[in-house]
Amino acid sequence: MTYDDIWRRLAGAYDQREARAVARMLIEEKFGLSFADIICGGVEALSDAGTQWLEAAVERLEQGEPIQYVLGWAWFCGLRFGVKPGVLIPRPETEWLVDTVCADSSAQNARKLRVLDIGTGSGCIALSIKQRLPEAYVEAWDISPEALAIAADNARSLDLDVAFRQQDALNLTPESDVWDVIVSNPPYICQRERADMSPNVLNHEPSTALFVPDTDPLLFYRAITRYAVGSLRSGGRLLFECNTLYAADTARMMSDEGMNATEVHDDCFDKPRFAVGEKKE
Structure with a gap:
């Protein structure tokens, strides 16, 4: 699975621009990859466990679940808050x-x-x-x-x-x-x-x-x-x-x-x- 695969799957739930942004946020937040890392194959290099998590996360996003719930956190005033x-x-x-x-x-x-x-x-x-x-x-x-x-x-x-x-x-x-x-x-x-x-x-x-x-x-x-x-x-x-x-x-x-x-x-x-x-x- 690549970054392009992810955002194209999300384009059914978001417009194309937002799908790209959500896909990037998901990968950057969860795995700490820069956008340069993502473009240069960082997603394909994830461990099996990371790939499995990412697949499950994309499925949840495809169903319209907010990305903050999928990640399990949201940022507010510079602090990271767990959310469910x-x-x-x-x-x-x-x-x-x-x-x-x-x-x-x-x-x-x-x-x-x-x-x-x-x-x-x-x-x-x-x-x-x-x-x-x-x-x-x-x-x-x-x-x-x-x-x-x-x-x-x-x-x-x-x-x-x-x-x-x-x-x-x-x-x-x-x-x-x-x-x-x-x-x-x-x-x-x-x-x-x-x-x-x-x-x-x-x-x-x-x-x-x-x-x-x-x-x-x-x-x-x-x-x-x-x-x-x-x-x-x-x-x-x-x-x-x-x-x-x-x-x-x-x-x-x-x-x-x-x-x-x-x-x-x-x-x-x-x-x-x-x-x-x-x-x-």
Whole structure:
């Protein structure tokens, strides 16, 4: 099997340009080969075990399984996170949340900073924050035991100390003056948006981490905002990743629920993706 064999097989699931990119990423990531190595016969020189793994991986990709699940990992904020179908694949646009939390905290005493990530999934947000702010206390919640197990494995592999806790984001009891920062990327895709989504997302990523009812797209945002209003310290910040269709609505809801200085920010693709607010002094 050659590189050309692989990308041509994948052209049934991807367009030609993407098929080439996925084939190259698969080989480079798994076997550490450069593109020059690949072109010069590196794939044909793999061991029998490597060839067998590659054949099985290509078959999975042909069925539309995301390459991150096939590899077993994804990169986020320069760190490698183990991922399985029980958690969402980290997206590059989500790195804005980490960048913003850490930039805003640089002028504070990080040794006293308390950060909460609600709906942690693979733990990518919480662990990336902890890696950049090692003196901060970081806690991460998720309703899924499978997601928490994956996140804990990532914490061990990255040697980062984050506290994980099973918690339903829709049933939170406020705790007075507990957190300096609450960050969340909760489910936000309406059921009616399914028709516009890629099959490799619909068929492989966990639906409970993706979808909300059409009748209440802000379901999780409202519950988390109410918790944040009662649990953030004075001047503490709440940061959300949002459905771009409802970013302005999310910021407006945060203001209505008692948050101050609510703003909408664009992502790296110039789409309104984030809503940020502060607890009133």
